[in-house]
Amino acid sequence: MSIRRIWATAQRILSQLRHDPRTIALMILAPCLLMTILKYVYQDQPQVFQRVAGSLLGVFPMLVMFLITSVATLRERTSGTLERLLILPISRLEFILGYAMAFGIAAFIQAVVVSTVALGPLGLRINGSQIMLILIAILDALLGMAIGLFISSFAKTEFQAVQFLPAILLPQLLLSGLLAPRESMPIIFQWIANFLPLTYAVEATKSVISGVGSIGTDLLYITVFLVALLSAGAVTLKRKSK
Amino acid sequence: MNESVQITNLRVVRNGKIILPDLTMSVERGIVAGLLGPSGSGKTTIFRSIVGVQEAESGTITVLDRPSGAKELRTKIGYFTQSASIYSDLTCLENLHYFARLLGDTEISVEEILDLVDLRRNRKQIASSLSGGERARLALATALLGKPELLILDEPTVGLDPVLRRDLWDLFHRLSDQGKTLLISSHVMDEADRCDVLYLLRDGKVLANGTPQGLKEQTGKADMEDVFISLVEKL
Known part of the structure; x- marks a missing residue:
């Protein structure tokens, strides 16, 4: 494994992002805007903002990175650059780690800005630390990236890739306990949610906000999903085709 | 070995269509070899097979003394698509x-x-x-990077200005003088004369191969287009 090739790939992806300032602006400003709207929509029920806003800090990076990765890798597949790369001296693992590094950095910037806005002017109170919140946001972003990478192999067009967001992530969002507490859901939903990565992303942020519950277990689950999905994604990067 | 590419009994089927029925060909080292044929004759499939991204039903391909797709080849092949x-x-x-x-x-x-x-x-x-x-x-520039010993160029001069086209062919020959092998496809017959060796391709089969001069003498035609036609009609 070569750090040089991983870093070259990460830099290449970041350069692509840099040439697209509108995407960067949307990545950072849209979550801030949504947080602000949420704050004032529930101005009479601050406890709802307390409950939902924190979890959203973990959900945003996941949604954004899912979308960006599925479109970006789909482009690599359809434009022929992926096939081109795979006959060069870069391994599939290096390719994926390059993406992880680039989007990890992007997620870090997003998480710092959005959490600062939420904790500062919007007055979100947390019992855990902001650093932990940012760390979870980065892990969630990588999870979104891993799902996007894997899913993009099932999409033939960018239209399809984008439609996987409501199909794959929104059900997870509903079942994750973000909107309604999981305990009040039918048993079967609770059971299904145990096998969905987003559940643990939401649980982890909830723990940081309330300061109760162990974050460690949630982070462990997120990491397991991350490794499994990245491996599944690597398998879909085929060198040979018919 | 003296060959940079050796293809033996290669059979490729894509979406139920036979692209290469049973291809055998070899390319010497250090030459500019031209793959000539109409579109759909299998040029790109041959190239994809050599670089190792095309699945084959049967046959063997040896590239620079290694099986195609071998890890060691990844720094040695420049590919232009x-x-x-x-x-x-x-x-x-x-x-x-x-x-x-x-x-x-x-x-x-x-x-x-x-x-x-x-x-x-x-x-x-x-x-x-x-x-x-x-x-x-x-894209051509990216194919020249690294230390390629074999350059696979799939119609590299399409749509280029004639002066640049001439300069590129000069470059190709300079590279082959350094010992590199260039495998270049074209459907423009007038580029054929610039190659050391030609492979005329149709329906995934090599109709004939040899030097441009040799092929002209063999068919008694002065123009590569006529050489091609007379070879097809002889079938």
């Missing part, structure tokens, strides 16, 4: 630097390559804003 597989949202320079960094050592520097393909003026231009010919030149 018709679809110009470059990052359209990066500048020319960013594209070249990325591919150069993946390859590690490079014989011809990025700066020299920019001059060779006449893209110096466009170096900071985003690839999506390049013209078709400029994009093709950028």
